[in-house]
Amino acid sequence: MKISLLVRGVIKDNAVLGIAIGVCPVLALTRTRQEGLAIGLAMVMVMFFGNLTVSIFKKYAVGGFKIPFFMLTAALYASLAETYFRFYHPALYPNLGIFLPLLAVNCLVMWRMDESAVRSSAFRSALDGLGYGFGFLLAVFLISLVRDFLGTGALLGWPLFGPEFRATPILFFLSPAGGFLVLGLLIALYRKFINSGKL
């Protein structure tokens, strides 16, 4: 019961691969696996604490005050994530740049707050946020692995196809166009698996 809450968002109802929402950071921050991991972990943090906070204070989230309340909550945690990366990972911070503050208006965060956090208990919505956050992390890390491998010629730092491939990697996959292509093909692959009933 509790486990199903957590697992639903990871695979069966994966937001990025399933309905393609919240894709801005997915496309721009998957050039290397470190970036993908960083933005994924930031998203898990924002969704977990964001859903928890909104759910605790849900009686104030009514009418026209609802959306500003969601955005301010998400902006608070996004700012915390931004501060963390600025001081503890200064090498990654310039690349993450504006995408950490942009988590505050990410459609995925807003969607889960609207669907889950204002409608269920704090515990359930926190689990829900954690599940969808991990689904996002999984998708981002997969895409960044593919792009990192094809764009630099090494899988997790290991030259899998030999030094010749590493010397002339396919730079297309590090360009913005490569990001669109990889995400599109992974969504198609994900649908194939879901439709075949194997997942």
Place this chain on the structure above:
Amino acid sequence: MKNLGLILIGATLINNIMLIEQIGICPALHLAAALRKALKVGLVMTAVMVLSAGINWLIYHLLLVPLNFPFLKNLFFVLTVMAISRTALNASHRVVLNRDIFTAAGTLFSANCLLLAATLLVIARDYDFIEAMIYALGSGFGFILVVMVFVPIRERLDRAPISPNLKGMPIYLITFSLMALALLGGAGFLGLD
């Protein structure tokens, strides 16, 4: 003056906010509107982007930096963008838009993503006040350009015989990939990168 022109062209064609910076893809993917409606949405968004970039620039440089509170910028920017976009929405309902375009739940939020991004980019790049507004204007034009090209393609894709797994989002994203590839050819134009 020359500099301002370069910023405008660069933001529209070279560093296009959707295809190269890859911000605000969601509205284009999920906004199923006709060409005329899409143009109206784009124009309203451009106006809001210019206004919010200008006002947020003033807030950041005249209020937050002198008071030494730059870490509060995200909260202030979100509030300002929210207020401006709500006002613009209410005003534009009477003038140009039918109510049904923006009320589709996802569109409003994801549109905000692009609006906030314009502000954050001008702050991150240390533009002055006029440059910030011009950059936001160019970003808005870039959004309109991409959407106007994409809407007719999308109509044809929806009718085309495509394998069911690729139909919809995947083929839209692959189309975006080709469009981004085309824009990459513009890099270096007029010495811009």
